[in-house]
Amino acid sequence: MTLQDKLKNLPETPGIYLMKDTHGAIIYVGKAKNLKRRVRSYFQKNQQHTKKVQRMIFNIADLEIRPVDTELDALLLECRLIQEIHPHYNRIMNYYQNYCYVDFTKTGPILTDIPTKTSLGPFRQYKKLPQILALLTENYLLPNVNNVTKKMILQQLPTVEQTPLSERLKNCQQFFAGKKTNLFNLLNARIAYSAKQQNFEHAQLIKEQLELCQHFYHYLLQRNEFCQxxxxxxxxxxxxxxxxxxxxxxxxxxxxxxxxxxxxxxxxxxxxxxxxxxxxxxxxxxxxxxxxxxxx
Structure with a gap:
């Protein structure tokens, strides 16, 4: 059956579709609530297609579909096949090997690919995690913080160093475990200090850091609750x-x-x-x- 024949006979059901090149290699896996409507949309003139999608369409020589019962089934099957096949044109869910864990040493949290008994994770936000770890190191004045940053933090949070290091490390661990932590209190105190000094640009920077940590923490709370x-x-x-x-x-x-x-x-x-x-x-x-x- 030719590609055109397959396009004419697509069902209007949920499912996944596998785009193949001239060698039969799967170059893209997608999901659809309505296979007929979704797959045909690739082959219709559309100004909305990105250059990446246009290149993919040019390389499509064949397709395979797998109907399923529901859109959820399609989402889960799409995910599994992307992880197994690693199609060239898929980006989302194609790099789960890069997801990482957070482990804890005597000096602070570190990222690791191989978990230990004390590791938390894995976390998919592997591109944002280094920034989050740096923020924790700064706000809790962990041993690895540089002297310039330390002086600045002590101006904004003069009492933070009075808290025992073990307690500060525990707050870091609580954050990544999705449990009670005082990190957000520290960040809000720094925002208030900078605003009082009329350093509004710096206050905005810390606010963005706060929002980054809040978004990650909220994700952890939801994931933990669901898994329990x-x-x-x-x-x-x-x-x-x-x-x-x-x-x-x-x-x-x-x-x-x-x-x-x-x-x-x-x-x-x-x-x-x-x-x-x-x-x-x-x-x-x-x-x-x-x-x-x-x-x-």
Missing amino acids: KKQLTLKLPLGDDREKIYFIAYGVIVDTQIKKSSPAVTFPDKKFSPVILQKADVDPLDILRSYYARYH
């Missing part, structure tokens, strides 16, 4: 009188059922335990967590 839930159910309609039910335990889909719509749902009578999160698990977990929050 022993029994969650998510129902998604299938377009008729049926629905697909996802049974979720500790952030993982442990079972699914397709049945007629009914308010009564019985969770599988099994014991489920928390799992140790690996790098490849982060993206599927985030997909499931976000989807549950949006549609539950």
Whole structure:
């Protein structure tokens, strides 16, 4: 069957599509709520296509589709295939090997690819983590902070060094664990100090640092809360009188059922335990967590 024949016979169902080049290599994996509408959009004249998409379309010689029950199934399958195949034109979810952990030494937090018993993670924000670690080192005046920064911090937070180093290190660990920390109090105190000195440019800089840490911390809180839930159910309609039910335990889909719509749902009578999160698990977990929050 030619590519044109396949485009004419696409189903209007959720699924994933695999774009292939002349050698049969998969160069892109995508998901769709409606395969027919989504896949055909690539081959229609569209001023919105980026140069990258235009290059990809030029190299498409064949395609394969895999229909699934729901958009969530498509999202999860897309993620798994991107991680397995590493298609050239996929960027998101294609670099999970770069996700890293935060470990803790006597002088402060460090990034590591190989976790130890004390490591926290893995975290997908590997490009932002060095900046976050630097902010923690500065605000808690950890041993690795340089003298110039230390003098500036002591002007803004004159009492921070009076706190024992062990307590400051604990606050760093609490931050990455998504637990109670005083980091945000320190940053707000620095913002207030700079504003009082009418150094508004510096106050704005610290405010941006605060927002970066808050965004990361809020993500951790949501992820931790989701992973601690022993029994969650998510129902998604299938377009008729049926629905697909996802049974979720500790952030993982442990079972699914397709049945007629009914308010009564019985969770599988099994014991489920928390799992140790690996790098490849982060993206599927985030997909499931976000989807549950949006549609539950």
